[in-house]
Amino acid sequence: xxxxxxxxxxxxxxxxxxxxxxxxxxxxxxxxxxxxxxxxxxxxxxxxxxxxxxxxxxxxxxxxxxxxxxxxxxxxxxxxxxxxxxxxxxxxxxxxxxxxxxxxxxxxxxxxxxxxxxxxxxxxxxxxxxxxxxxxxxxxxxxxxxxxxxxxxxxxxxxxxxxxxxxxxxxxxxxxxxxxxxxxxxxxxxxxxxxxxxxxxxxxxxxxxxxxxxxxxxxxxxxxxxxxxxxxxxxxxxxxxxxxxxxxxxxxxxxxxxxxxxxxxxxxxxxxxxxxxxxxxxxxxxxxxxxxxxxxxxxxxxxxxxxxxxxxxxxxxxxxxxxxxxxxxxx
Numbered sequence: 499x500x501x502x503x504x505x506x507x508x509x510x511x512x513x514x515x516x517x518x519x520x521x522x523x524x525x526x527x528x529x530x531x532x533x534x535x536x537x538x539x540x541x542x543x544x545x546x547x548x549x550x551x552x553x554x555x556x557x558x559x560x561x562x563x564x565x566x567x568x569x570x571x572x573x574x575x576x577x578x579x580x581x582x583x584x585x586x587x588x589x590x591x592x593x594x595x596x597x598x599x600x601x602x603x604x605x606x607x608x609x610x611x612x613x614x615x616x617x618x619x620x621x622x623x624x625x626x627x628x629x630x631x632x633x634x635x636x637x638x639x640x641x642x643x644x645x646x647x648x649x650x651x652x653x654x655x656x657x658x659x660x661x662x663x664x665x666x667x668x669x670x671x672x673x674x675x676x677x678x679x680x681x682x683x684x685x686x687x688x689x690x691x692x693x694x695x696x697x698x699x700x701x702x703x704x705x706x707x708x709x710x711x712x713x714x715x716x717x718x719x720x721x722x723x724x725x726x727x728x729x730x731x732x733x734x735x736x737x738x739x740x741x742x743x744x745x746x747x748x749x750x751x752x753x754x755x756x757x758x759x760x761x762x763x764x765x766x767x768x769x770x771x772x773x774x775x776x777x778x779x780x781x782x783x784x785x786x787x788x789x790x791x792x793x794x795x796x797x798x799x800x801x802x803x804x805x806x807x808x809x810x811x812x813x814x815x816x817x818x819x820x821x822x823x824x825x826x827x828x829x
Contacts, residue, residue, distance in 0.1 A: 547598045549742045551700045551735070555683040556588060559735075561742065563602050567680045568592065570606050570738075574673040577657045580613050581633050589680030591615030593632035596642050600663060601748045603677055605741050608809045609662040609750040613676035616658035616665060624650050624667060630658070634679070663748055692829040699829060700739050705729060707743035707824040714804045714815075717755050717823040718779065726827035727780035728757035731789055737810055740824050751809035755823035758785055758805040758812065760796075776805065780826065 547564065554560035554567035561568050569587065571580070581591045593615050594600050603614075615633035623629040625647045646664040649655070655667035659674050668674065691697075693704035704726075712720065717728050731737050740754055757779040764775040767784065776785035776796075789812045796805070797814035804817040815821070 547602070547745055549602065549698070549745070550688050551698060551739060553682075553684065553689055554680075556680055560680070561606060561738070562682055562684075563599070565682055567682045568603070568606060569678045569680075570612070570675070571678065572675050574675055575613075576671070576673055577613050577617070577668075577676075580674070580676040581615065584676070584678035584680075587678050587680055589678050590632070590634035592677040592679035593634050593636050594644075594660070594665075595636070597644075597748070598745065600644055600660075601745050601750075602742070603660060604663045604748075604750050605745065606738070607660070607675065607677060608741070611659050611661040611666075611674060613668075613674045614658050614660050614665065615679070618656035618658075618667075621653040621656050624653065624655065663750055698739065698743065700735060702829055703736075703826055704829050705739055705743060705824050705826050707740075707822065709744070709746065711820040711822050712755075713820055714755055714817040714823075717821075721823075721825035721827075724825055724827070726825035728755050729824040729826035730757045730778040730780050730782045731807065732782065733788075734810075737789055737807065740807060741809075743824055744822065753806045753808050753813075753815070753821045755815075755821050756805050756807050756812060757826070760803040760805075760814075762800060762803065 550562040552558045553562050556567055557569070559569075567589075571583070575583070577591070584590050591613055592603055594603055603612075616630050617633065618624050618629050619631055620629050627643050627645055630643075630645075644663060644665050645658070646666055649666045655669055657668050657670065657672075658665050659668045659672075660666075660677075691699035691704075693699045694706075697704040697706040699705075706724070706726070708720065714728070721727050729736070729740055731740065740756075741751070758776050759779050761775055761777055764773045766772070767774050774784045777783070778785070789807065789810060792808065792811045792813045795813045796802075802814045802816050804815050804819075805812050806815040806819075806821055
């Protein structure tokens with residue numbers, strides 16, 4: 499009897515230990531929560547169209563825009579003769595493929611009337627944009643053109659000139675200034691210059707045009723804070739640079755402050771006996787006739803003491819007007 503009881507107790511104890519050793523079933527796995535992929539960064543903005551001076555692989559006096567060099571030739575010639583001249587330089591009369599290039603060529607030429615490389619294939623279809631080609635072999639881009647057909651009076655006008663951002667039909671025997679366009683065979687990367695970032699180098703000086711308008715006093719203060727002055731202009735290259743520094747607007751021409759200021763009263767240059775009434779604010783000298791004044795300028799009153807560039811000529815302006823401006827300093 500005692501032996502039987504001992505066996506029962508032993509079995510009960512073993513059973514309780516076995517039950518205690520049984521582990522609970524694992525919890526069912528939860529469904530994995532999908533992880534959202536990180537949003538791809540936005541693509542970088544396309545590079546802004548810029549102009550570079552002195553970096554053309556063929557001739558340092560040409561202006562670089564994108565992958566081409568441009569030369570503004572101010573000797574008037576026939577379209578065919580002008581195109582042959584451009585061929586001898588390694589290119590053709592300029593083709594224009596989009597609005598940005600149209601603005602650039604317009605400002606390069608001071609919005610004057612110049613030959614382009616555009617011509618009509620069929621003189622009986624002068625009012626059809628798809629009827630035109632470029633002398634460099636490109637098919638005319640019908641999705642962009644600035645062709646104004648209002649001056650067509652006959653079939654003898656198959657050649658196209660650019661004037662103030664618009665393209666006009668012109669005569670076989672007309673003589674015009676013109677623009678040559680040549681591939682730039684350089685590396686495609688602008689050469690380093692001694693100028694700060696975003697400043698443009700030209701003949702020993704650095705130029706920078708902010709993207710806002712200001713009174714002359716504000717412009718002078720802004721430039722002084724960067725070790726510069728409102729730009730003085732002493733040659734055609736500097737005048738052209740001032741016009742081409744900003745291609746964000748198609749306004750042509752646009753008024754830009756210069757560093758030329760009126761002296762009140764005028765003084766006498768005792769070396770020449772001449773009366774000096776204007777002087778450059780960067781102390782680069784007295785005004786000596788360049789740039790030329792527009793007609794009916796300068797204004798000789800006592801309150802119009804500042805000077806703005808408009809196209810390639812200067813005009814009197816009141817200093818409290820808000821105009822674009824450029825800073826200039828030695829490199």
